Amino acid sequence: MTAEVTPRGGLRCGLRERKKRRTHDALIRAALELCTEQGYDRTTIDEIAEAVDVSQRTFFRYFTTKEDVVFAVQEIVEARFLEALQARPAAEAPLEALRNAVLLAWDDLGRMIESIIPVELHMRTYQMIESTPGLVAAHLRRSSELEELIAGVIARREGLDPDTDPRPRIVVAAFSGVMRLAGRLWGGAGECSVESIRAITEEHLDGIVPALTGEWRKKAY
């Protein structure tokens, strides 16, 4: 098996490719279903593999770690976000562009992932990640890698050198921290709809600049 990423939506490929993608997606589905139901730590690779009727070894040929399968869908969403960010008009300020790109990504989440898992399962996965220490750690590391990419895009938009100018990374750090905060608040609340996380995200992003510059004690929140 080659390590290449299976092209999503590729219809023009042979039986081998289709079969590969079928097991790939089936492993994701089985993993997420089992993990969200009985907990990440209480779910073994053997269980997941057995649910798809492949060997444990085959699982590790598709996903290098147990964590990987959990974040497989997130990866698609992140790619969509980056795309949306790059498409933002140059007139928008960095923070504004980030804000709008996220909201766009939330908006067409369904269309992106529905072919693999139901959106509802993806939302439950999100909550499971937030409540599993090991996955929180992995999630944060992945986010920080994503931050680098985002900072690069911002730097390019503004015509700055991404290697020497720290300002893009500073904005992205603030942005990213707020995104995570929003995610955590959403996970904590009972509501688990896409709409609610969209709303929370929007509200918190709009609070960044006031929070960092405003006179806190003068106006009640």
Place this chain on the structure above:
Amino acid sequence: MTAEVTPRGGLRCGLRERKKRRTHDALIRAALELCTEQGYDRTTIDEIAEAVDVSQRTFFRYFTTKEDVVFAVQEIVEARFLEALQARPAAEAPLEALRNAVLLAWDDLGRMIESIIPVELHMRTYQMIESTPGLVAAHLRRSSELEELIAGVIARREGLDPDTDPRPRIVVAAFSGVMRLAGRLWGGAGECSVESIRAITEEHLDGIVPALTGEWRKKAY
């Protein structure tokens, strides 16, 4: 063995307590020395335990995971930082107080940890963490827990409700992101002195507000 934290600098305790602390510190020293030298992943618990002449099982009675021993010293530094933050005069704005507390914590790093490991080993550990994916993840998770505490302190300083007002957490998120950025830059450069990381930290913290509000294109960096 009780799970309680060994009180640092406790001289007024029996032989048993002293012995316990000796193995505890010896395990840290051995672990950091071995890991910084040959890499985290290439160092086994058996090696560490053997270096201190205890069984592997005993190691896991002092530290719940292999990661834990790596962050044992960081914990002390973090506690010092929180202390310094709480001691900051109320007149300082949140970001200003955070900045000054960090710089203070860097300043008397030596006095805090010298009894356990040489400062130089601690600095090398910091770099090892940054260059080991698994440890980066753990570090980020720990940081995010620390952020919660910091946000609580800030909220108290400003007389805000930490549960409902997101502004403290927003500032802390920005602050924390920048701290991490500084740490990564420091790790990447050859210099590994305390002074250099202090300088980098200071510079980047002072860039937060300009980066989020300034007119980027008008002045070159």
Place this chain on the structure above:
DNA sequence: TGTCAACTGTCAGTCGCTGACATTATTGTC
């Protein structure tokens, strides 16, 4: 000095993950 509790060692076992090699399935070719 002896008893109790704390600490440690030993052992066996689970789970994530990997390398090596044999087996099966698909593909392009004749």
Place this chain on the structure above:
DNA sequence: GACAATAATGTCAGCGACTGACAGTTGACA
């Protein structure tokens, strides 16, 4: 349609992190 070439899978053995159970040892304290 048979046939090599190649890719995907299964099997097996093994490492390292981590845990529970139980037995042995050592410090605390009457």
